[in-house]
Every structure is written in structure tokens, then in C-alpha cells.
Amino acid sequence: MRGKRIGALIGALGGLLFVLINTGAFPVQFAVPVRGLGTLAFVFVLWRTVLRPPPQTIAETPPSPTARRVYWNCVLAGALSIPIGANLLNRVLPLPQLTVLWVIFVVGARFLPFTRAFAAPVFKPLAWVLMGLAATGAALTLTVWPAAPGSIAVLAGFALLGFSASGTVKRSGLLLD
Template sequence: MRLCDVTSNQTGPLIGGTFGLIFIQANAGDLPSAIAIPLRALGAAAFLGLLAALRRAPAPRTTGTPQRTFGRGYWLVVAAEVIAAAAGFFVIISVLHAPHATVGWIALVVGVHFFGLAAVWRMAALRLLAAGMSLCGAAGLVLAACGSSPAVIAAVAGIAPGALLLASVWRSALAKPALQDTPA
């Protein structure tokens, strides 16, 4: 799939799948090699399979359902996400001196941003992903505060959210186009 061949309905799943892969690849390094290598391979295979599925997906039908747009609402959600992430990083690293908690913060902020996208795109299904990722992030922050190992934090707040993102995108890629978007 060439980037210029991506339709607007494929852009969201492509972004989500990319970040799911990044979550897994970035956090697998904290796990033992015997677990990290297969996880990284599975994440890459899931992403490559997603690319193939998106390429084969039929063109969306115009049924009057809301289309995902990257307009003002989307950019406001992303701006809030970036500001929250930066502020949290500053506090976590400079004030609390707890860089091991950043993965939990990232998952929490990304999860909360999906609540905003669910509202902007009128996609109720995104709320489930938002809740799952937010819970993983919050659990990662609690684990970091309790002094858990980097591997445990990475698994809960990095690998699990990456898997949730990839699974969510796969679900939408396999769904019938008219059933993908539901009223919020």
C-alpha cells in the first residue's frame, strides 16, 4: 500500500495500528529476551497483516454515517493530549524523579484522548478502547509508585495498551463498513 493510496477511512486505523506497534516495540525491551522477541515479532506480524487487510478492504459505503475527519475537533483533542503529556513528563521526570512512570502516563493520556475522539467522531466503540488504555495507564502509574519492576510496568502500561490498540484496529478493519461507526 502506497501512502498516497490511503483513504480517509484507512488513516485512523493506520495511525492506531502504528502506535499499537510502537507501544509493543518500545516496551518489549524491558522484558526478558525470551518474551520480548516473540512479542515484537507478533506485534510486527499483526501490523503487517493489518496493512494487508486495509489494502483489501472495500471502499466505504456512504450511508449517512459520520465519517472520521481530521478537522478542528480532532486537532483540539490532539493538542490537549500533547499538552497533558508534556506537563506530565515534566512533573514525573523533573519533580518526582520517576522516569519509570512515564510509560504509565503515556498510556493514560493516550487512553483519555480516545474519549475525546469518541465524542468528536461520534464513535461509541472508541470508548471501550479509551477505558482499557486508561486503566492500563493508571495501573502502570500505581505500579511505578509501588516500586514494581520495569518489566511489570512495561507489560501492564506498554505491551497491553499496544495490544489493545492493534486489536481495536483489527476489529474495525474486519467489521462491515456500515457497522463501524455507531452513534455516541
């Protein structure tokens, strides 16, 4: 259960950061309530995972050495690909507005190997949602909506918060499978 709580907290923190950082371009009358909603979602995940964790019904087995290797390889790949891609977008392709979308895409892509390594199918839809948002945002930015990256990043933040919250809600019995 500890690993699931840590994963939910990491996802929720990443989601909150996406929301807080990227609402800066929003008009104040929208930014404040969106930030408030993101903060409430984060507090909910925090409450469900740390302050009131669900009862442990099944002993959690520690990740296998293979799963740990997959995790750290994904962390390393993300740590390398984010700055390399950002540098490419900023200096070579002059498309700095796409940098946040690149970050969202990489974050999403990192979740795909986790599905199999940790036998956790929840990672697959999260990965595809984030990668789909990034691709959609890039297409919109380059064609009809130059301001799309900030809004897409906020949506990605709420996707991370939602997946983090849904795991804590489902495990607590508040949702039926």
C-alpha cells in the first residue's frame, strides 16, 4: 500500500504543479478558481493517502528488481529527454511554446512501461491521456490556437490529479469497480 500512496502523491504533486504554473496566462477571474480547484484536488489526495489512508486489505509485495530497473530507466530517460527536447524546441526549431507540451508527452510516455513492470493497468490510460493531450495541444498550437499549451497543461494537471484521486477513492471503497 505504501508504494501506491507514494505514487498517488507524486502524481498529485505533479498535477498540482502543472495547474499552478500554467494558469498564469489565464485571466484572474479564471485563474483563481482553477488554482483553487487544483489545490482542493491535491488536498483530497493528500487526505486520502496520508491523513486517512484506506485500510490495508492485501499485503503489498515490494517491486521486483526488474520493475525497479524499469522505473529508474524511465526516470533517467525522462530526465534526459525533457531538456534535450526543450533545447531542440527552443534553439533549433524556434517553437518554445511547445516545450510544456513536450514535457507532458514525456511524462505520459514514461507511464507506459510501468503498466507491465508493476502489473498496474491504471498507468496505460494515464499515459495515453497525457500523450494525447500533448499531441492535441501541439496540433492546436501550430494551426488555430497559439495559446493552447497553457490550457492543455492545466488539463494534464487535472488528469494527473484525477488519476491520483481515483486510485485512492477506488481503494477506499468509495467507488464500485
